[in-house]
Amino acid sequence: MFTQQELSQLINATIERIDYPDLAPKLFEPVQYMLSSGGKRVRPCLVLMAANLFSDDIQPALTPAVGLEIYHNFTLLHDDVMDKAPERHGKPTVHLKWNENSAILSGDAMQALAYTYIATVPTPVLRPVIEAFNKMNVEIGEGQQLDIDFETRQDVTADEYIQMIRLKTSVLLGCALRMGGLIGRQLAIDSRNGMEGKPEDIDLLYTFGENVGLAFQLQDDWLDCWGDPATFGKRIGGDILCNKKTYLLIRALQMADGKNLETLLQEINPKKAGMGEEEKIEFFKKVYAECGAESACRKAIEYYQATALDALNHLSIDRKRTKALSALAQSLTHRKK
């Protein structure tokens, strides 16, 4: 089986060899820029790792995996335009380095290119792969829309928040694993290697990815408060300072009472807020811990993590082959950065 490092290298090599359409080269300059900016290549790795569960040959999954990475970068590119973000991976964003129209148009072209790469899957799995990808593609848009909707709502519930992060991030991880699983199983069937597992394995892989994604995103909320400043990469308390409706804040607004609740509500209202930055961060963290929001967040992370691993354990696949996925899940949801 391939290690995660080997898979990343395979993916980066494939990205470097992308043969961009050449009738209007300027269209793909921002695309190359986005794709060369690095990132952890988590999603294409998941495609390949899922394929590798069923087949030692993962070559046919490589181009579709890169398609998913192109798609992911398309969402980042358009998100950056919408957020007016100045930087990504320490480099100026496309709409600043080029302009907003380039960012919109090249993003659209990335979606087209992603589908082109994904449609290279073996024909017997083309329909389920395209359908899974289409479903995820619509859901990602819905997640982004909910995120925008929530900015101006004060009554977002924890369930609604989970739904939003599920749509905005988890479905892409689920889709990566479903795609890889579908391709891998087909390769197993074609090569009669005896490792094709069962059809239910595909849904289990999706469930695994979806729950890893939820645990990952909640961990991100938690790390904003209690992460290690040396490794977190972002300023600790950044979410608190911009009144971001994280799982912690949503739960605290529901669980805190009395003076604590009153002060929380006051401080997230720009017209009434009075605390200094460090004071605000410390106060929010204190309330999150006291009212039970922090422990609710930790419990939720553990729940989604356990659900993910449970799905993995139900796969009809030799436990040795699932180790890499289970290790990746641990690293993503126990990470310090």
Added chain:
Amino acid sequence: MFTQQELSQLINATIERIDYPDLAPKLFEPVQYMLSSGGKRVRPCLVLMAANLFSDDIQPALTPAVGLEIYHNFTLLHDDVMDKAPERHGKPTVHLKWNENSAILSGDAMQALAYTYIATVPTPVLRPVIEAFNKMNVEIGEGQQLDIDFETRQDVTADEYIQMIRLKTSVLLGCALRMGGLIGRQLAIDSRNGMEGKPEDIDLLYTFGENVGLAFQLQDDWLDCWGDPATFGKRIGGDILCNKKTYLLIRALQMADGKNLETLLQEINPKKAGMGEEEKIEFFKKVYAECGAESACRKAIEYYQATALDALNHLSIDRKRTKALSALAQSLTHRKK
């Protein structure tokens, strides 16, 4: 066979019945707005007309046809953002009625929805349909990029211009006909109706659509000068006033000489231009006619029209069944508005 009017009604009825994803309803409000704004539904009609060549049952082509209309409206939506256009079909554009972020995000969701609808084609033709659609999708982006590139170039050749309009508009008509043809032939094969024609018919249909598109676009350039103000819908001379690099201007810059060329160059240079609006329109039209650009444009229109009809005539399909397509081609390329 179905008349174009019947097909339009079928398409509009299907569009009205679209079951939008409902997890974030705001995402699809601009989509419904775009799709209810009317338009001639030319592209989905082409899908259905091509399917109808091979099969009296066109039901399985209806959802994919609407997918192509959704796609077309996605390109219009993002084009309007990039052009900062205030109106479309007499109604405020999405980025003004909602905001720019909504227009970007809902446009992206339209691309996802388009693929969802298109992927409903019968499984035996899923691969060629998706591949044709992907190719077209990339090309549309390239055409838009070339259009932007040409704005700041003074040396665009007639061939480059043709390439740009081919990518920006014609490939979508070609793709509509290819999709419809692929679906229709499959239905003919499945139902053994004896009308399946030959595999080459699919490429011929594409060629037909591509050339109709070129003739249509050149006709649009010509109508800007010599259209009937009562029916053209836009101001006559609008392209001239904004120095748009139409086929006529590009050819005139190549064919005019002496004082005429000098004055053309002066008047398309905002720093040197001196003519009043009506004077400018009359002068440009006079030069276009005198230098041969107008007749070159008419000849090109006739050439692409003839190429289109020639492709249609080579189809291995009963001539009676191709009448509707040939009439549509005539109406699109001999139109007065």
